[in-house]
Amino acid sequence: MALYDAVVVGAGIEGSATAYNLAKNGQRTLLLEQFPLPHSRGSSHGQSRITRVAYGKDDHYANMMKEGGKLWRELERESGTSLFLNCGCLAVGTPDNPFIKGTISSLARHRVNHDVLSYKNLQNRYPMLSLPPDHVGVLDYSGGVLMADKALQAFQKMYVRYGGELRDGEKVINIIPGSDVTIITSKGQYKARKLVLTVGPWATKLLPQLGIHIPLKVVLISVLYWKEKTAGEFSSDRFPAFIHDGEDIHVYALPSLEYPGHVKVCLHVGPVTNPDSRDKADTREVITEMQQYVSKYMPSLKSTPSIIETCMYTNTPDKQFVLDHHPAWKNIIIGAGFSGHGFKLSPVVGKVLSEMVMDKSPSYDLAPCQIDRLIQPKSQL
Template sequence: MEVYDSIVVGAGIEGSSTAYHLVKNGHHTLLLEQFPLPHSRGSSHGQSRITRMAYGGADYYTEMMKEAYKLWEVLEKESGTTLYKKTGLLLVGKAEEDLIDGTVRALRKYSVPFTSLDGRALGKKYPMLKYSQDITGVEDHTGGVLFADKALAAFQGQFVKQGGILRDNEAMVDVFPGDIVTVKTNKGSYRGRNLVLTVGPWATKVLPSLGIHIPLKAIRISVFYWKEKVPGTYGAETFPTFLAANGSGDFDVYGLPSLEYPGLYKLCLHYGPEIDPDRRDDTDSAWVLDNMKTFVANHFPLLEPHPAVTETCIYTNTPDHDLVLDRHPAWRNIIIGAGFSGHGFKLSPVVGKVLSELVMQKSPSYNLSYFKIDRFHKSAKL
């Protein structure tokens, strides 16, 4: 039976990026995906994602994003596809909040161009927003929109173009670790010297079967599109991508200009109910819509009060919202990428590079101590 250098399971954005980096480094690589491509059942579908260098309280992501922007440009050139639209990003909250203050520190540290706006300046520049004078803004001038579906297709297309093998509609059903790892699917078996697991929300099911117990939660996100009362008010030429701080060091609402559906602005809550990824519609999320309708009424006066379109996505959250990029504690040729917590898409070119470095036993390009499995419980061993 053929032995691959690497088998990557999960062809979302992280797995596709990892497979792309591996094949570029000469690894004979198989990329497996359980659903027919393209699909909308995981975390990588849809047309748009926010990209930014602004990261309050976690400036290691700002450092990683500096390279991510460059790698997105490389992929654009290789694929001949536009993957990014620069709109800037606006982060709003109280000046003393961790996210606002930490973002300013991170942007200064890494010499990222930004502008701070006090309450008066915020209201003057963005009259389509409604906030009190004690709310400030930070503009990350590098922020913008990634065209998600095109980015995913570009990684997969370049992977195949360079000799990678992509098999979709083929679900992994078992893993047999060893010096040569055997992956059994619903259609056959494959052998590889290395295995990379980037299985998105299914990590909550796959990893425990391999003795890895990370406190992951699959969260269903309701993706709302709201009609503009005045067309163009929140368009990409007039309004940036948007984050609203919630006082806890994170943000709770995010928005993207009306690009996907003409005249519809994408504005969503950054959390939702915990779900089983195989039964994501079994959970009541009416409270998410209620929260967002209140938010729109309070802060986005030029949007209609009810969403025109509703879609769904799944986050896989860790308790600290940091990623998991690590080796299996017992089988060093099994590499795990998980827990991207709703902010991993923009980082995917660097995530794929780092996971491929772990596979190839190279020194990682970044400090991975933040992303270790054992940070949740130091006894995380079989």
């Protein structure tokens, strides 16, 4: 049986970015994916994701994002694929909202070009929005949209070009830790010096088999597309990526890109679900809430979604990632709990996880992402 330097389980954006970095650094790497590629059953599919630099109190992510932008451009050059649309990212809320205050502070601290917009400025620049008069806006000129499916395919394409081996439609059945790790799948058996687990929502099922009990929560996000009443009003040259944060509002939107004349507007939360039976989750409350939101704040859109898709978030209680070694088996490395904001950081996550595989000091302080902050005694489960 061949011995790999590393096996990466899970070919979503984090796993594919990790495998890409490993192969690029000369590591003999196998990337395993349980579903046939491409697929829409996890957290990395779809055409678009918001990207931005500001991270308020989570300054370690803002530091990562500064390099993340450079790494996305490097992947664009390597793969010959356009992955980033620089249309800006607009955050709106009340001036005393912690998210708004944190965004302004982060952008200023990291010297990112931005504007703070009064209510009148918001009305003038974005007449398609109907926001409350106590709102202000923060426009991050460095933000915009990542082309998600193309980004995932670019990582996988370059991974294979660098000599990596990719096997899809192959589910991991069992993992046997040891000085070398044995991975048993639905189709075979492999050995690796190091194992990386980037399995998204399935971390809730796989990690307990390895004795790790952490409070990950999988939620189903309804990805909703709403038709413009006036064609072109929400095009990317008029409407940036958008985040509306408030006491009871956690909404994001992207300009009309995927479907002609349709705008993606979604609630950032959803019902808890099982990744193996996610379609059983009841999303009626989310749809109703979003219909009310669109009618009130985006009256330039029709108030019933034309297209409904789904995605899953795997949330940690503090919304911080898990980037760490297994507490007992240091040759098993875990990337989990990306909490709906990990996609844009995936080039840096992949770099950091690959550094851990290669026994290098990580490029960033990973103290906020250590797994022991979340491990629960079985009596508390």
